[in-house]
Amino acid sequence: MEMVEDRAKELELARKGRMVAIVIAVTMLLWMGLQFVGGQLGLPERFVFLFDFAAIAAFVWALVVVAQIWRARRNDKG
Numbered sequence: 363m364e365m366v367e368d369r370a371k372e373l374e375l376a377r378k379g380r381m382v383a384i385v386i387a388v389t390m391l392l393w394m395g396l397q398f399v400g401g402q403l404g405l406p407e408r409f410v411f412l413f414d415f416a417a418i419a420a421f422v423w424a425l426v427v428v429a430q431i432w433r434a435r436r437n438d439k440g
């Protein structure tokens with residue numbers, strides 16, 4: 363029974379890892395795209411900073427989840 367629980371934990375951690383990877387990739391692509399579009403349209407700096415802060419928030423979230431994954435795996439190994 364313990365083996366089933368371990369497998370379920372590993373699958374959950376893998377799912378979280380995939381989610382983090384997707385968030386990082388999409389955030390980076392959107393941020394670069396919005397920077398380019400903002401420059402082409404001549405948007406004010408406050409909008410550009412808004413894009414920057416949104417990207418930073420996504421990266422901070424990803425860092426927190428990566429730390430949770432790391433701690434969970436570290437605690438499982440003993």
